[in-house]
Each structure stands twice: as C-alpha cells, then as structure tokens.
Amino acid sequence: MTDQPALSVTAAVLVIGDEILSGRTKDKNIGYIAEYMTNIGIDLREVRVVPDVMDEIVDALNALRARYTYVFTTGGIGPTHDDITADAVAKAFGVELYEDQRIIEAMLTRMKPEDLNESRRRMARVPKGGELVPNPVNKIPGFRIGNVIVMAGVPMIMQAMLDSVAPTLETGVKLTMQSVDADAPEGAYAAALGDIAKARENLSIGSYPSYVDGKFRNQIIIRGRDPQEVAAGVQDVEAMLATLRAERG
C-alpha cells in the first residue's frame, strides 16, 4: 500500500440491453460514465454493448474483467424475464446466487409482504461473494463482485449507484486536459501537429472536428498526467497555429 496513486487505473463499460441495439432507447450512460471516470482519474479503455443473451454477456464480462481494473455493467437487473445480468455475472464468476436479506428488508419498507412476489425477489439475488452497491433512489442496490460493478440501466439510478461505489475505487493520477480551438482546417496543421505529438510522447494529442451551428470547428486536445507538460504542449500547439496564420498571411 502506498499513498501514491497508481499511474494507470483502467475501466470498461458493458451495456446490456436489446433496447439499445434496436435503437428504441438511446444510451445516456456511456457518456456519463466516461466523463465521470476521467474526472476521478480512471482511464475508460473500452465499451461494449451486448444483447440480453446469456452467453454474450458472460463472454464479454470475462473478456473485459481479465483486461481492466474495473468493469461497470448497466442494465438487466430488474424483475422481468429479460433481466439476466445477475445470472450472467454469477455464471462468469462460477458462483451461485443467494438471496440477500438486506435487499428483501429494503424492499419490504416500500411494499406489502404480499406484493413481494417471486419476480421481485429476483432483484434480491446477488452472486456469492458480492457486496451491495447502495442506491438511494429506490433502495434496491446494485452489487459488486471482484472487479465487476453491476448497476441499473435507468440513468438516474445508475448515477446514484456510481456515486455510491466511486469512493471505494482505486484511482490513478488524474489527466489534465486542455483544448485549443484551431483557426485552420485540419489538413493545414496535421503534419505540424503530428510532429508535436511525436516530440511530446508523454502527452496524448488529438484533433477533433465537429459540425456546430452550420460550420466545421476543429479542436485540438492535449492530455497528460503532468500539468506542466500539458501547458508546454499547449504552447507548442499555439505557436504552431500562429506560424500557420503568419504563413497564410
């Protein structure tokens, strides 16, 4: 154990749900988790979206949990027959599911005992060895087993679960990110920018075109772990763009 944050803590997101793949529901969780991870110093390295199919979920989970520090899943933890995420996680880890009495009790604070039917009890199932991830919104928690954190698909609930689990996560050095608006087409500065990127190999330098209010806009993003080096990279980029302006007259 050390007080120094790890240099790189990584994560993947696994979105589980036919409704995202059919386009019926537009995912709002990927972008939210991506930004959240960046802000707490975790590198999101991969995202996958898979259907509500057992083997697809298990295979994706096993591929991702072997590769990254954390895997966050969203979706498939409700009471209906198509909610199979807990089963899939248990299968991936080779453990049984148990019914967690704390979840049963939390549910009983919100419904009559006769309404706690078999379907609703499904939401109290947790893989053996799992820990609960509290959810203040509707009290039914997600869970965490090993490096896999299982969250709801409804964004408001997912966000509450992320807030619950975040303080327990190992985090790395936060990236410093700066952006420079490029007053030139990408093709005009690409070679010079590539030279800067090559010279500053500790930085991640990218150029991102977008189309806003009827015109293209290019932003150059400079990211790195050392704020001073990022600032130096920004100076390089600004000097390069100034040279370009001078050349173009």
Place this chain on the structure above:
Amino acid sequence: MTDQPALSVTAAVLVIGDEILSGRTKDKNIGYIAEYMTNIGIDLREVRVVPDVMDEIVDALNALRARYTYVFTTGGIGPTHDDITADAVAKAFGVELYEDQRIIEAMLTRMKPEDLNESRRRMARVPKGGELVPNPVNKIPGFRIGNVIVMAGVPMIMQAMLDSVAPTLETGVKLTMQSVDADAPEGAYAAALGDIAKARENLSIGSYPSYVDGKFRNQIIIRGRDPQEVAAGVQDVEAMLATLRAERG
C-alpha cells in the same frame, strides 16, 4: 440468389476514438445507426468503442467481422496523426493501402493543388480491394472492404455515408415492433409476462422502465418477424394487464 430476404442479417458497430472514451465527445452515432439498421431489416448485435490504438482497433475489427454480416466503423479517417482507421483496416485484412485518384480529384475540386499536402493525401488512402462510399457533404468518401464499412465520426458526414451504402446492403425481414404502456409496476406483471414470453418463443418480449418527467414509466415491447404473431403477442400482454387491473380492484 433468391428474392426472399434472408431471415437474419446482422451487424456490429465499432466506434473508434479516444474522445468518446474520455467523455469529451458524447457519441451520437450508435443510437442513430441502431435505429437505421432496425428500419432496414438488419439486426445490430454488438457495439464496441475502442481507443485510437492500432492493435485495439485491429483486434476488435477481426473479432467483429468474423461474427457479423456487416461491421460499421465510425471515426479516425481524418488527416491528423491520430487518424489511423484506414491503416488498421488494411492491417486487419492483410492488404496494402493505395492512393485513390478519384479521391485526389474530388479534393482538388475543393482546394488548390498546393494545399493538397501529405496530411490531406492520407484521406485518399484506401485498402487494396476496397470500394468508395460516397459522401456528398464534403466529397471525401468513406470506403468498404469485404464486410467492413468505414465511415467518418462527425455525425452529419457519417449519416450521409450510411445513406450512400445502405442501398447496397443485404437486408433481412424487417422486425415488427409494438409497444404497450404498462399501468403497473414491473414486479407486478413480471411473472405473467415471462409466461407469455415463454409461450411465444418466436417473439422477443421485453420490459423497459424509464424515468420521465418525475415518474417511472414501464413499456412492454413486443418484437417479431411475423406481424400477425406480434399482434397476437400484444393481445396477450393487454389481456394480462387487464387481468392484473381487475385483481387489484
């Protein structure tokens, strides 16, 4: 060759870009392509988001193109050093890149010859054996090789490329989709809905909670290839919900 559409034509989307994983850019292409595929009768089965890293792109491409009828990539086809999608696709297919004179000519209609520098020429590189995917927006095409269709990341350009390539794609029987608003909590109808899903195994029946305007709303979605069977499934669901209402008084 037959006039009957294939029963199932599948697809995957591969989003390439650090900016999506950092959360700086919120992806708008996944949901758009998902809905588009559903509308033309192609089953989107998987989505992956990977960083601008050669081996990650090549590995994901090879995994996806082996499994699905089509793979659509977005992002990484601009002129800057971080645009490596064409290189990655060529590597995945084990072929060389060539400079396509049609693209060079299209670029020359929009810029002076002296502005057609080495960086911009990168955008004219196509893997050998590839075909162009026209892009009316800024004239610089995407390309297709084998079952992989390579498109821009900027949504407006991606959408134009999708329109260009769609008429050339094999498509399957379109799914019919109907939705029923459930006037009950998921836990109340989960068991009965599971029974319907089991009895109608040709249909895909799902229950989707969302949180809109301060309250939860559950929608039951019934999908299938045979519109009559979908209608029958809708009747089953509506009868089930009516029984539930009667029971609750």
